[in-house]
Amino acid sequence: MKYGYFDAEHKEYVITRPDTPAPWANYLGSPEYGAIISGNAGGYSFVKSGANGRIIRYRFNSVMNDQPGRYIYIKDRENGDYWSASWQPVGKDLDKYRTECHHGTAYSRFVSEYDGIESDTLYYVPLNKTYEVWKTKVTNKSDKPRKLSLTGYVEFTNSGNYEQDSVNLQYTLFVSKTYFRNNMILQAINENIKGHAGPDDSDEEGRGIWRFFGLAGSEAAAYDGDRDTFVGKYRDYSNPRSIENGCSNTLNFNTNSCGALQADIELAPGESKELVYLLGAYAEKGAKEIMAHYQDLSVVDSELEELKTFWHAKLNRFQVQTPDDNLNHMVNTWNAYQCFITFIWSRAASFQYCGLRNGLGYRDTVQDIQGIMHLDPELARERLTLMLSAQVNNGGGLPLVKFDHRPGFEKTPDDPEYGAETGHPAYRADDALWLFPTLIRYVKESGNWAYIDEVIPYANKEEGTVYDHLKRAIQFSLDRMGAHNMPAGLHADWNDCLRLGAKGESTFVAFQLYMAYNVFIEIAERKGNKEDVAWAEKLREELSRTLQENAWEDDQFIRGFTEENEVIGSRTNVDANIWLEPQTWSVLSGAARPEQAKLALDKVYEKLNTKYGAMVCYPPINRDGHPVLLMSLFNPTTKENGGIFSQPQGWLVLAETMIGNGNRAFEYYKEINPASMNEDADVRAIEPYVHGQFIEAVDSPFYGRGHVHWLTGTASTVMVSLAEGIMGVQPEFDGLRIDPCVPDNWTEFSMVREFRGKNLNVQVKNPNGVQKGIASIVLNGTPIEGKLIPEQLLKAENDVVITMG
Structure with missing residues (x-):
């Protein structure tokens, strides 16, 4: 079944049926303030760390699933009927309730209509800010005046640490209370304690940890700050007592905190009213300053435009137009955007990762950098420098790089303290070796050869040039x-x-x-x-x-x-x-001889390929308690035990392009492209616009079902395989090589690519239907030799015509 469509013009995915087979999410914000929101407004927010900075609750793996979140309830005060601006949590009959969720680049917008009332609600985190904005516009489309109550609702955590908030109830229930001041619910945690919060989320005396939930555009007619009072006994978010009866102005003391702000409005036929709800980790002074910024609600429009401009400028560095719309949607928007989200949050916070990893995995992060290299090389450089500074002086990498990483002063897996603090007591064999493909891509993309000689400290002691870091990474393996x-x-x-x-x-x-x-x-x-x-x-x-x-x-x-x-x-x-891994990497590394490369990849196609991608191994492992093959713990063809693990699929696509097999490379890509499952989303379950960690394979009764959305290295490996492999755009020290490897039925396609501040408009013609090979390249009307376009020949704007053959 189909639940939505891609809107290429606005770079959005539009959910038209809200009863998706799993919560389909989007990401808002930055490393300083992150927010995850589903197509039904479920999700959570956190400051800096999903492990220790959680400010609103979300219950994982629960029934009802995908709750709570960021809710706006709408009630008709004359007949008592009520619904929500997103389909859930009230969940009205879809025969009567119409809704669309527009997931965009760092914003989500819900347009819904019920009983003659249309609501248009926008959620976003302003660029470079550490709070979130919910703007809702309510329009009376009926032919009679309407009296409505709008109530915004969040459920606060009583501790920023997700685990403590969930289980340490003998403590956390008794340290939180709420206040109503200046049209805001203010939550205070440990109000009597000084000095264990930052300057924004403690009060003017440095006391407590504070959050706020405020309303702009209307005075609050009523409020609640106590969750149990708001929801009521033996009820849930679909039928809260305070929505049915109106908020009761009850505040929390020794239970669970919430923010509920009720605005009573009246609308003539055709009339609209706008409100803005604001949420963040600020004490009263900072919250009031934020609230004042939204006294003129039009500021929301400019902030949204700023967000779109910021993100679209990054994505527009590389755009393609090919005969396959599903590939275009992913390259131009969603695969690229997912690369940035995975780069930003690594594996720290999603609807599967509960946010308890308080740092960056070394191998994950160094690989993730590759996915954004062509879109923002200087952002990639910043993170690459961080990861080089997390390399131990013995050449290995710290398995987990803490968010408060201190180069030159860190403990390592050689020290018991490191394992005790991070849960990672041992080195991994591959960590530092990922530096090589990532670093060479950065230098070739940026042209910043001087970076090779930049001096960067090691994690624990000493320092060395980037060149020295690479040599020590090799030595780590040699030792x-x-x-x-x-x-x-x-x-x-x-x-x-x-x-x-x-x-x-x-x-x-x-x-x-x-x-x-x-x-x-x-x-x-x-x-x-x-x-x-x-x-x-x-x-x-x-x-x-x-x-x-x-x-x-x-x-x-x-x-x-x-x-x-x-x-x-x-x-x-x-x-x-x-x-799968050794067959693909024998080709990627150049170690396989040409005849071996073909044999190995043919064997993958014969033994591992399925209609949803290639399995990581097969047959699945069935050895009781084997100390080496821990994947035997998983069900057959699940995750590493013969599942279609998604990250290596990018390696496979790229390997096939390296030996010139465009038909097979594109076949593999179509198998794992989320967009290709948009018409059959019930099988895949997770979002049709982002990659997941793995797909259940042939021995599963749910063959084709996807798991662990958004935060996966798949985003990066597949993006590299598309950009460098299929589209064939390969930066070199002295220029840009373009050598596509495509299906033989692609007769023409085009690309726009920014390279070292120069724009290239590339038209590719394939009159003879070849899979790989260049007959000619014409740059700005002048033929050039070979496949490399020298940097010194590039102007600010360039027209490139490539004929394959």
């Missing part, structure tokens, strides 16, 4: 090699369920190391460092030899060796006798 002279798998090697240990070896990491040598050699050659070039070339040759001797089995690469020398991913294994 941890196994019996076959391949890198150890350690605690994990990207696959968190594969624990190969200090002596077990990972073919996947071996291919990462091979890529690292390639990148390091390219940089060392450009620096003129012949000694380092020779060092890395010798090591690369040794690694190539051991991979050929130990990891290749006729037509596929193995996954690795256990500490007991058992082969994982051998074609002779009963379970998991082929794995």
Whole structure:
């Protein structure tokens, strides 16, 4: 069934049926203030950290699901009927209640109509601000005057820490109370305590932790600050006592805090009224200043336009027009926007990640940077510098980089304190190796060669140039090699369920190391460092030899060796006798010989491909209690146990383009493109406009169902495969290479690409229906040789005509 459509002009996804098979969400705000909102206004908000900065509640994995959230109730005071500006929580009969939810770039808008009353409600966080705005416009479309009550509602947490707020009820219920002042509900937590809050969320004497929920555009006729009074006994959000009877001006003391502000209005036929609700973590002084800003409600229009301009300017750096509308929607808006959201919040807060990860995963974040590289290279540089400063002086990466990371002064997995604080007591084999593909992409995208010599501290002590950091990352692997002279798998090697240990070896990491040598050699050659070039070339040759001797089995690469020398991913294994990661990375790294690359990818297509993407391994693992293969804990073809794990799908698409197989690359992409499931959303369940972490595969009775939305490295890997692989736009040190790899039935397509401050309008013609190959490139009317467009030939605006052949 179809629940909505893509609006390419406005860069929105419009939900036309609110009874979606799962909550379909959007993200508002920034790292300083984040908000998640569903297509039924469910969700939560937090300041800086979803783990320790939660300000409103959301109940995960509950029935009713997707509650509570940011609600606006509308009541007809003459007949007593009431509904909500979003379909839920009241949930009126959809035969009588019409609604649309427009999810856009950092805003969501709900347009609903019931019983002759239209409401148009906008939710957003103003750019660079740390509070949120709900603007609602109510219009009387009936032919008679109407007397209405509008009540905005939130349920506050009693502790910023999500876990404490949920379970430590013998404490948190007795530290929170509310006040009504200046058209606001103010919540105070630990009001008698000084000094454990920031300047914005403590009062003028530095006491307590404060939040506010305010109303602009009307005086509050009534209010409630006590949740239990507002909802009433044995009721829920669909039928609150204070909506049926009116708010009772009851404040919280020793129970649960809420904010409920009731405005009574009258509308003549055709008349409209606008109100604004404001929510944030501010004490009274700061809240009053924010409230004053919205005395003129027209400021909302300018703030919304500012948001759109900000985000659309980023997304417009790369736009495509191809024969496939679903690909266009994802490249031009949703995959790109998801890359930014995942970059911003890593894996910290969604409807599955409950917000308890109080930091950035190293490997996650360094990979996520790649997805925004072509859209905002300087933002990418800032985060890349942070992650380099989270590299330990032994070359490894901190598994979790805390939000308050202090370069040069951090404990590491070698210190017991680090594991106790973060829950990550061991190094992962792959963490620092992700620096190589990410860093080389940054330097080539930006042209900032000087970055290679920038001095950055290590996490625990010492400092070094970026070049030194790369060399130490290689040394980290060299210091941890196994019996076959391949890198150890350690605690994990990207696959968190594969624990190969200090002596077990990972073919996947071996291919990462091979890529690292390639990148390091390219940089060392450009620096003129012949000694380092020779060092890395010798090591690369040794690694190539051991991979050929130990990891290749006729037509596929193995996954690795256990500490007991058992082969994982051998074609002779009963379970998991082929794995996706080593086949794709043998090609991405350049380690596979041409004939091996084709054989390995053909084997993936034969053994792992499904109509919803390629499984991460198959058959699923069924070994009781195997200490290495932890994925056996999962049901068959679920998550890492043979599921369609989504992140490697980008690697697979990119690998196929590297060997020139545009038909198959595009086939894989269509299988995993969320937009291609828009017509059959009941199967996929999660949003048809963003990638999820995995899809249940062939052994599941719910084959095709998606899980863990939004915050996934899939956004980045797929974006790279689209931009660099299918569309073929590949930055180089000296210019921009364009070498598409497309289905042979694409006769023409176009792109707009910004590169180092220059705009390129690219028309690609494919008259002979080839999958890959360039016959000619014409830049501003002049033919150029080869596939590289030199930077020095680019003007401010450029017309490029490419003929494939």
